[in-house]
Amino acid sequence: MKRRFLKLLQFIFLCSSSFAAKSLDETLNIVASDIVEKCDADSILVIDDFESPAEEMTFYIREQIADLIYHEDGLVQIVTRDRMDIIEKELIFQNSGKVSERTIVSVAERLGAKSIVFGKFEELNGGYILRVRMLDVEKASYLFRKSYEISRSSKTEQLLGRASVWHKASIGNILEINKNSLEFISPSIGIVFNYGLTRNFSVGVNFITSFDLYEKNNSVLTVESLLTSRFYLVSPTGEPLSGLFLEAMGGLSFLFINSELDNAANAGGAVGFRFVLNKIYVEPVFRAGYPYLFGAGVGAGIRF
Structure with missing residues (x-):
């Protein structure tokens, strides 16, 4: 009876650990691994901006994912928003910077990319959620859609520009x-x-x-x-x-x-x-x- 009780406690602990929100960097490591699984060697992958409340957070997510994919795979060619041709950026992203999926696919085609990654970072239930979308450029269909829960930390608050706002x-x-x-x-x-x-x-x-x-x-x-x-x-x-x-x-x-x-x-x-x-x-x-x-x-x- 005692052994069964201990096993039950262990099972509950493992379940709670599995569903617990992870830190920002832990989550981005998982995101990078999920993306690499969908990529072929020597293919071109466009990593577009991840919409967020702060430009610094947007930049960090995009560049961190790019660095992690390059470190993990090494064969996937990565193109990020800031590496796109200036003329293309002016023509396509000159308004708000928020683009439709059709526009994203069009840019990726011009770059010869096989797939494109983009998403959104938003606040939810006292923490954050990162929505990741990966599109097949040729078929204009999703390779995967996934959401990741992220815990609140000093790093997320700093990247969101909230580090200086606190109750003294x-x-x-x-x-x-x-x-x-x-x-x-x-x-x-x-x-x-x-x-x-x-x-x-x-x-x-x-x-x-x-x-x-x-x-x-x-x-x-x-x-x-x-x-x-x-x-x-x-x-x-x-x-x-x-x-x-x-x-x-x-x-x-x-x-x-x-x-x-x-x-x-x-x-x-x-x-x-x-x-x-x-x-x-x-x-x-x-x-x-x-x-x-x-x-x-x-x-x-x-x-x-």
Whole structure:
């Protein structure tokens, strides 16, 4: 029974891996291999522009596919849009640059090409999809039509010209349990503010209030006032100021013991992961230091 369960888990993992969106470069490698399978040796292949929201992305997809096909096959002669004759470009592509399939076939025929590749890159379901079309020039029919899902990454955002657009500031609340307790642990609530100085580094301030529910003889309230600096190590989505982070913090802890005020130096570090969705963020965080020893909680808020 246990062995069957393990096999089922393995099958589910393999299935999910198979359908998971791949990175831009991983996808273009697959596209190049699919195209090469349809090409004959010494044939001429025209790689037309792939329509996309940004010229830089269009150029990258076209040139990367051309380079990969040349590297993998070496025998296929490749012609790309920028290598076409200037007169042909002026006559046929002088308007918007978006051409019909009939025009594409006509240009390919004049170049003596056997097939032509073109397509479209567009946003879909939080990621991207690359639609690839390959036409047989002589028959004016598709050799294949295929769509490839691509995950969002720092590279896709940079090529789309979105790298400079990001939410630098965030403010939110954190719910936590920590060791600001003499006997056990303390529940706490706090306000957290962060401001990004770069795409992966931010500074901020935390105010965290803990109440010792388990101290029976005294009333203990702790208010932590902390300055923070945070470095984001990995961002799976490519979004600035998101993903896995390390954080250093320091400041003062104010202790109200039976209404009498005392204070202590506060220093420590934290590790966490910030999930983002548009202007909203959620982040589980674990911290350790002095005098609180440890804390674990979840923060959530808005970015602007």
